[in-house]
Amino acid sequence: NAGVTQTPKFQVLKTGQSMTLQCAQDMNHEYMSWYRQDPGMGLRLIHYSVGAGITDQGEVPNGYNVSRSTTEDFPLRLLSAAPSQTSVYFCASSYNPSGPGELFFGEGSRLTVL
């Protein structure tokens, strides 16, 4: 079972470059989300989606865009990377946005912005 798949696993960007982190899940989960993890700050929610065509902002959305054209995919776009976006990014999904809400996480994408 693939579960939640994130690509790339590692990326180095220069300030001002753009890129997209890919996230795909094969569990038919309605809910998908993106978190960033920084030392000493736990995980913080960037954006989330409760279904195809529906997205909303989380706790730290600035500098990031998302879209949800299919149930399976939820890409995260950095429009103009900044050093403050150096972090580990996790995509997570769950079956029912209103249900018990146990999240299943991808392996993470480690991003460095120089």
Place this chain on the structure above:
Amino acid sequence: ELKVEQNPLFLSMQEGKNYTIYCDYSTTSDRLYWYRQDPGKSLESLFVLLSNGAVKQEGRLMASLDTKARLSTLHITAAVHDLSATYFCAVPFETSGSRLTFGEGTQLTVNP
């Protein structure tokens, strides 16, 4: 604003000892989640606590939830080295739903 606080943030203990990690949160919620993260790895779900008084056990770990006190505990019994990891608790933003707010994490090191 929902706040989730864990303590301690760092815990070094000897094998065979017992200890408890605390997670308290600032808003009404009848659900709480515990996750484990090994260094450089993803988060793995440990426990899903869905009601007041819920208690779940898996091996040497036992988690409980007191929604009136807004407090959850993760108790470690007779620690072993394999339990070394970072443990996170998480609470939903709303009374239902998958949007979770995470605590900072407790980095546990179990020494031989």
